[in-house]
Amino acid sequence: MxxxxxxxxxxxxxxxxxxxxxxxxxxxxxxxxxxxxxxxxxxxxxxxxxxxxxxxxxxxxxxxxxxxxxxxxxxxxxxxxxxxxxxxxxxxxxxxxxxxxxxxxxxxxxxxxxxxxxxxxxxxxxxxxxxxxxxxxxxxxxxxxxxxxxxxxxxxxxxxxxxxxxxxxxxxxxxxxxxxxxxxxxxxxxxxxxxxxxxxxxxxxxxxxxxxxxxxxxxxxxxxxxxxxxxxxxxxxxxxxxxxxxxxxxxxxxxxxxxxxxxxxxxxxxxxxxxxxxxxxxxxxxxxxxARAAMPELPKDRKNRFIDNLGLNDYDAGILAASAELSALFESANKVADNAKLCANWVIGELSARLNSDNVNLEDKGFTGDMLGLLVLRIKDGTVSSSGARRVFDILWEGEHADVDAIIETQGLKQVSDTGALEAIVDEVLASMTAQITQYREADDKKRKKLMGGFMGPLMKASKGQGNPKLFNEILQKKLNG
Amino acid sequence: MSISPEDIQKIAKLSHLQLEKDKTEKLGQDINNILSFVDQLQAADTSNIEPMAHPMDAEQILRADIVSEHDQREKLAKNAPAIEDGLFLVPRVIE
Incomplete structure (x- = not known):
């Protein structure tokens, strides 16, 4: 039954x-x-x-x-x-x-x-x-x-x-x-x-x-x-x-x-x-x-505002709006970074995961929306890659250092976006990969996409993880296809 | 409405009162007298009347949310037969 x-x-x-x-x-x-x-x-x-x-x-x-x-x-x-x-x-x-x-x-x-x-x-x-x-x-x-x-x-x-x-x-x-x-x-x-x-x-x-x-x-x-x-x-x-x-x-x-x-x-x-x-x-x-006049914004109203004014999707807006604390952090981060989607991703993803796994609250942790906002801003302007940003986040989270730009500098996480320098690395790496290049050029479009990964790994390695992956990708496409 | 000796015992139990068997009958009579008086009151038609919450026709005064009473443990403990670690001790209760 x-x-x-x-x-x-x-x-x-x-x-x-x-x-x-x-x-x-x-x-x-x-x-x-x-x-x-x-x-x-x-x-x-x-x-x-x-x-x-x-x-x-x-x-x-x-x-x-x-x-x-x-x-x-x-x-x-x-x-x-x-x-x-x-x-x-x-x-x-x-x-x-x-x-x-x-x-x-x-x-x-x-x-x-x-x-x-x-x-x-x-x-x-x-x-x-x-x-x-x-x-x-x-x-x-x-x-x-x-x-x-x-x-x-x-x-x-x-x-x-x-x-x-x-x-x-x-x-x-x-x-x-x-x-x-x-x-x-x-x-x-x-x-x-x-x-x-x-x-x-x-x-x-x-x-x-x-x-x-x-x-x-x-x-x-x-x-x-x-x-x-x-x-x-x-x-x-x-x-x-x-x-x-x-x-x-x-x-x-x-x-x-x-x-x-x-x-x-x-x-x-x-x-x-x-x-x-x-x-x-x-x-x-x-x-x-x-009593009505003294009421702060309710989660359901906050959710609608996040969707209507900031363009978040229903799911992200719902998760953020449910917590007054996370909402406040998200909003102050977004004020600095002006990128609601990326800020929401970091709050819902990395930050929430840390709060849960460490079983701490934000107030005790001393982690602020300004810190996250600046970090997101540095991802947005290409200074740091997403994987580099995660490293910066770790350091911010542990409270060892609170200055995002200083962390990027001292940890050598600054992304290289100088196309001339990147092109030199691409040329150097491709010189030792003639077999793979031939294989790539003989492949169809679908297979080519898969093969790209085989070039990106060595490129990132050669740039000590600091090359801008997006630019690497563009240069690579041009060289391989052209 | 009338009340049985079993009802009397149940009420006594709920009220944590020790009631000797021979008193049950007399008490039952007293309560039944009261209940028959209540029956007379029940005969009045109250279908359109809101039940009264308090005999005084007045509204409750509220106080502002201020902590006005501070630690009085020492003083209050003097009334307690047994105290330990600041706790009032009572016969052990576990459900």
Whole structure:
């Protein structure tokens, strides 16, 4: 039987506010345990929450970015459950009146197609603290620094059918929230966490199968693996005559395995009710208009600009526009080099490959758009060949030297474009290749093209790699054909 | 609507309350009395009325995004029965 996978995502995004959603504690990551937790975060008796305006502004910006309706009146509810990293005994969240209504996120797939993923809604809520289960004399340690960090939880419709679609959706959200500057996007620090709801059904069926929820995935790669594993598990289970149980599962990235965490059969009964400590929050038009005015360029708008104004193709524009950081570097490089296609190639190719393989970010690396721009300019004006440019890039990347022209000079990478000098080299090399010349002259056009390579190698060697290949080619053609 | 002794036990469990068996029945009666009062309220036609989120007819005041509270760990730790490495220690919880 052929199976269809159905995937929906719940995405927790930590908002980049300075202070917490309901208290004046700092939200900085990595502080000493409990140094950023005050009486409100600890839920001491007599404390009351006061909501942070910036969290509403950021949530509003997200809503506007996905063309969603912003609910002008939103209400907080208590979601009741017991866990020590949630000292109040409930999470303050939104249920019936979330701030962001339904919207659309467009994703780009590797086959070149795009697809709209519907957002059911997004609501504001508070993050929980952290439990550390290392051995504290048989006890657990609780760090409440994270408790009360503002989150938006983005809930998608079950519109995805492959791991690729789910990962592209996650990447699109990452791109939107980081471009808006409402989240730092540091996934390894838990700034974005994904819960994936997965079910399978026979192809053509229009009823949904029983779903499981794999919680707290914090990398795109883990997400892809976790989905593949879970789809395979469910199909095997059903084909062996079993049935899928609705449950929460945990994926272990290190071991690449997943296990059941708790069964929802004894349904978590959260007993939601409106939080009596908080009045309804009402946002007026001026608040929403100001949030809209404060919004930086969105990835989709940036993409269109790259295509329309800079002449990039759809694919290159999409890749660059998805990252605010790469886009900025690309644009400053292009300002220097004035060659969008070549700049885009270097950013998408060499630069992205290095960022991935070295697992670093641009800011720490000190690599700038000006450096790349000047390098591209030197390729463009023929000073350096593409292979020479790669060598220059290596040196820039390692931070040994930051001056492109000086590197070209000291490394002897300057391309020889003096036709007189090049012609002398061609004559010298051809003098020792009479057999190959005869072979070339007797060959047909198609074969001639192939044979050209046999001359280019020795020419580049004779010029110590510094001859301009394009000019060599021209001179060679003239000599061989004429 | 009425509530069974099993419901009472379930609610107690969800609320982490220890409830002795002999108290269940009495508590059940009390809750059922409240629920029958709720039934009377339910009889009112509210189909065109938006549910009330808060008894006060007012809007929430928001605060500016400023860090106004700084490290108070020493002070807050005095209330805690057990502390180590700056962490509050609680009976071990693992799901």
């Amino acid at each position: 052929k199976w269809e996978t159905v995937i929906g995502l719940e995405v927790h995004v930590q908002l980049a506010t300075k202070s917490k959603i309901f208290s004046g504690s700092s939200t900085t990551f990595g502080a000493e345990p409990n140094t950023q937790a005050n009486a409100v975060d600890l839920a001491l008796p007599g404390t009351l929450p006061v909501p942070n305006e910036q969290a509403f502004r950021y949530a509003t910006m997200f809503g506007l970015a996905i063309d969603a309706k912003i609910n002008r009146r939103s209400v907080f509810e208590r979601k009741n459950y017991f866990y020590p990293d949630l000292p109040k005994g409930y999470q303050t969240t939104q249920l019936d009146a979330p701030i962001v209504g339904s919207g659309i996120v467009q994703i780009q797939l590797s086959n070149g197609r795009t697809k709209d993923i519907r957002i059911h809604h997004a609501h504001l809520e508070e993050d929980a603290g952290k439990s550390l289960h290392e051995d504290y004399h048989g006890m657990s340690g609780i760090d409440l620094n994270r408790a009360g960090t503002p989150l938006i939880e983005i809930v998608s419709e079950p519109d995805m059918h492959t791991a690729e679609e789910a990962v592209e959706f996650a990447k699109a959200l990452h791109s939107i929230v980081t471009s808006l500057g409402i989240c730092d996007g540091q996934m390894s620090q838990g700034s974005m966490r994904f819960d994936v709801n997965i079910s399978v059904r026979p192809e053509g069926s229009d009823t949904l199968g029983t779903r499981t929820e794999t919680k707290n995935l914090n990398s795109f790669r883990f997400m892809e693996r976790a989905i593949a594993l879970e789809v395979e598990r469910q199909i095997d289970l059903i084909e062996d005559g079993g049935r899928v149980i609705q449950e929460t599962r945990l994926y272990d990235g290190e071991k690449d395995t997943a296990r059941s965490m708790r069964s929802k059969e004894e349904a978590n009964d959260y007993r939601y009710f409106p939080c009596p400590d908080l009045l309804p929050v009402v946002l007026d038009d001026s608040f929403i208009d100001a």
